[in-house]
Amino acid sequence: MAILECRNISLQFGGVSALSDVSYRIEEGEIFSLIGPNGAGKTSMLNCISGLYKPTSGSIHFEGKEITDVKAYKRAGLGIARAFQNIELFSHMTVLENLMLGRHVLMNTGVLSGGLFWGKAQKEEIEHRKAVEDVIDFLEIEHVRNKPVGMLSYGLQKRVEVGRALALDPKIILLDEPMAGMNSEEKEDMARFIIDLHEERGATVVLIEHDMGVVMDLSDHIAVLDFGKLIGYGTPEEIQNNPKVIEAYLGEEQVG
Numbered sequence: 256m257a258i259l260e261c262r263n264i265s266l267q268f269g270g271v272s273a274l275s276d277v278s279y280r281i282e283e284g285e286i287f288s289l290i291g292p293n294g295a296g297k298t299s300m301l302n303c304i305s306g307l308y309k310p311t312s313g314s315i316h317f318e319g320k321e322i323t324d325v326k327a328y329k330r331a332g333l334g335i336a337r338a339f340q341n342i343e344l345f346s347h348m349t350v351l352e353n354l355m356l357g358r359h360v361l362m363n364t365g366v367l368s369g370g371l372f373w374g375k376a377q378k379e380e381i382e383h384r385k386a387v388e389d390v391i392d393f394l395e396i397e398h399v400r401n402k403p404v405g406m407l408s409y410g411l412q413k414r415v416e417v418g419r420a421l422a423l424d425p426k427i428i429l430l431d432e433p434m435a436g437m438n439s440e441e442k443e444d445m446a447r448f449i450i451d452l453h454e455e456r457g458a459t460v461v462l463i464e465h466d467m468g469v470v471m472d473l474s475d476h477i478a479v480l481d482f483g484k485l486i487g488y489g490t491p492e493e494i495q496n497n498p499k500v501i502e503a504y505l506g507e508e509q510v511g
């Protein structure tokens with residue numbers, strides 16, 4: 256079953272057409288990559304899925320229900336989580352605190368009710384803490400859990416950024432260039448986490464990545480955007496043999 260479906264998505268910014276009439280389906284449990292040249296509309300597409308942008312026309316469906324008009328924070332509550340291209344963490348706060356904040360949309364008891372119903376709030380806090388500890392274990396960041404994020408290496412900060420999205424226990428996780436700026440060892444670690452994410456945690460992964468070796472190795476399906484249009488969709492093999500894609504994108508990149 257398709258967990259997410261985008262139907263005829265168009266997005267205009269004044270005279271700029273960031274996306275035009277883009278349709279595709281993402282199957283539950285798969286690793287789905289969005290690729291294309293700079294400015295092709297990949298981040299805009301992710302923003303439409305997470306609810307940061309509202310498409311000018313078209314509709315988005317999650318688990319069979321239309322969510323085009325659902326606000327971003329509510330989509331997060333439904334199980335759509337997003338890790339940003341530029342790290343969006345609180346650098347003076349610890350890893351643990353950042354991950355706890357990542358879960359706040361799932362928390363029912365606010366500060367006031369927490370004071371009134373202490374027992375309930377405490378129980379909820381323990382549950383959230385456990386979920387966050389699981390993420391810390393999964394991403395192998397125990398050794399830095401109490402360090403301020405700003406003190407960590409770039410590669411570890413990117414890992415915590417993914418952790419912040421993972422802390423939501425998402426059904427679908429949107430990763431915008433999670434390996435950008437990483438050295439090859441850090442990239443390998445991140446690739447392993449993405450595979451485990453889908454194999455161990457059963458999450459559906461939507462990935463934007465420029466490293467074609469990584470994309471071809473990890474993806475079940477790939478959608479290719481060029482000037483806001485979908486010019487290819489298929490398995491890695493189909494994409495590598497698609498003449499339109501080769502001409503617009505792969506020809507100039509190294510397929511590894």
Ligand SMILES: Nc1ncnc2c1ncn2[C@@H]1O[C@H](COP(=O)(O)OP(=O)(O)OP(=O)(O)O)[C@@H](O)[C@H]1O
Binds near residue numbers: 272273295296297
């Ligand atoms: N908030 C915005 N306001 C105006 N134009 C925008 C906005 N966001 C994106 N665009 C434009 O939409 C087009 C697609 O941009 P987008 O960032 O989605 O591409 P991309 O494929 O993610 O690029 P990159 O690989 O460089 O990150 C570009 O022409 C961009 O300038």
